[in-house]
Amino acid sequence: MRILTVNAGSSSVKLSLLGDLDETLAERELDAPKARVDDTELDNALDSAMRSADVVTHRIVHGGQQFRQAILVDPTVRGELQNLCDLAPLHQPKSLAALDAVSSALPRLPAVACFDTAFHSTLAPAVSTYALPAAWRGRWGLRRYGFHGLSHGWVAHRTPRLLELSPRDLRIVSCHLGAGASLCAIRDGKSVDTTMGFTPLEGLVMATRSGTVDPGMLLWLLEREAISEAELADALEHESGLLGLAGTGDMRLIVEHAEGGEAAAILGLGVYLHRLRAGIAAMVAAVGGLDVLVFTGGVGEHAAAVRSGAIDGLGFLGLGIDPEANRRPDGDREVGDPRAPARTVVIRAREDLEMARQARAVLGAAG
Numbered sequence: 001m002r003i004l005t006v007n008a009g010s011s012s013v014k015l016s017l018l019g020d021l022d023e024t025l026a027e028r029e030l031d032a033p034k035a036r037v038d039d040t041e042l043d044n045a046l047d048s049a050m051r052s053a054d055v056v057t058h059r060i061v062h063g064g065q066q067f068r069q070a071i072l073v074d075p076t077v078r079g080e081l082q083n084l085c086d087l088a089p090l091h092q093p094k095s096l097a098a099l100d101a102v103s104s105a106l107p108r109l110p111a112v113a114c115f116d117t118a119f120h121s122t123l124a125p126a127v128s129t130y131a132l133p134a135a136w137r138g139r140w141g142l143r144r145y146g147f148h149g150l151s152h153g154w155v156a157h158r159t160p161r162l163l164e165l166s167p168r169d170l171r172i173v174s175c176h177l178g179a180g181a182s183l184c185a186i187r188d189g190k191s192v193d194t195t196m197g198f199t200p201l202e203g204l205v206m207a208t209r210s211g212t213v214d215p216g217m218l219l220w221l222l223e224r225e226a227i228s229e230a231e232l233a234d235a236l237e238h239e240s241g242l243l244g245l246a247g248t249g250d251m252r253l254i255v256e257h258a259e260g261g262e263a264a265a266i267l268g269l270g271v272y273l274h275r276l277r278a279g280i281a282a283m284v285a286a287v288g289g290l291d292v293l294v295f296t297g298g299v300g301e302h303a304a305a306v307r308s309g310a311i312d313g314l315g316f317l318g319l320g321i322d323p324e325a326n327r328r329p330d331g332d333r334e335v336g337d338p339r340a341p342a343r344t345v346v347i348r349a350r351e352d353l354e355m356a357r358q359a360r361a362v363l364g365a366a367g
Contacts, residue, residue: 003359004053004109005352008098013037016352017050026050032094037101046105056111057359058099059150059351061091063115065141070118070358073099073111081113087141088199090237112359119149119156122190127286130198144202146194148176152184154354155294156191158347162332163292171287173280176349177306178297179207179249183276185283193286195279201236204279205272207249210240242268255305273309280310284317290342293319295335296349307335311344318342 002025007014011033017026028045030037057070064084071077078099085092103111120128128144129137136142155174160167172186181204185193195203205211213236221227243249246257246268254272257265284290295307304326311321320337321344328335336344 002053003356004056005355007059008094013098018356057355060095060113061116062088063117068121070114070362114355114358116147116149117145119153120146120191144197147196147200148182150351150354151176156186156189171291173283174294176297177300181206183279185286187287206241208241208243210236251299277313293344296347
């Protein structure tokens with residue numbers, strides 16, 4: 001089965017064709033500003049190899065409470081996905097624009113929707129519930145959804161195979177660190193806790209997102225200062241995080257400037273690592289211990305200083321770093337001190353492989 005994966009990002013759409021053995025047969029990346037996919041560019045990108053796909057699978061950011069696993073897209077499902085745009089107005093329209101464009105270009109192929117929220121549908125009520133009025137929670141569906149589920153799901157699938165361990169009761173903390181960042185506590189292959197909540201703004205410090213801040217402070221700004229709701233939303237999403245602290249969201253530059261003694265970079269890296277260490281410890285508490293710590297995502301895979309900086313403060317959790325292994329550049333690999341009780345690994349983020357895995361399961365179940 002050849003599977004075409006479609007991953008719509010903030011300003012681009014990534015296409016990847018996977019073969020029977022999950023080998024990459026073709027890849028393309030299209031510019032897609034303002035949630036628009038140019039039909040001509042898409043038609044040119046879909047060469048004969050990609051048109052040979054048997055199924056198309058799409059990354060959809062939000063599945064709400066109703067979509068707890070991947071599903072074949074039909075007109076009813078498409079309408080329900082549209083209704084979820086209010087929950088993710090910055091991300092859902094981009095996913096659906098790519099879905100519509102590719103479905104129009106390849107109308108005979110079945111389309112499978114894979115959700116970034118679905119992996120976290122196993123969160124217990126005590127974990128997913130906000131301490132807000134019951135009427136609010138019931139009326140507006142206010143709860144912790146969590147995101148990056150395709151990445152964390154791949155970590156849950158890949159880690160025991162990489163380390164030749166049984167997934168049964170395996171306690172993993174997955175650190176997806178990229179422009180967006182979140183942690184996930186995984187036990188027995190299922191999400192037990194995560195750092196993102198109702199929106200992707202909650203949790204860790206990110207490239208341009210603030211992560212968790214005091215809501216009272218935001219109310220104070222709205223009540224006392226001449227800041228509109230739109231300005232506040234834009235600042236939290238696009239002007240905060242590492243950019244607000246260090247003047248750039250690029251972790252490579254921040255590490256370089258911090259090593260050179262730049263005060264803003266030192267502060268930015270310090271705040272980032274403080275929140276990261278605290279989050280990892282919280283995730284370990286959620287699963288009652290730690291067997292494997294996993295780093296994934298662009299920063300998690302490539303920023304050795306971030307990995308070592310996080311682990312240097314977590315020795316009490318049984319973690320340690322192997323400096324030489326940590327400096328190696330590529331591939332799924334162990335980077336932890338072999339004497340440490342808990343293991344530390346780096347796993348390449350492969351949302352496309354997780355999407356393909358889910359697509360095969362959906363089509364197999366469909367007969």
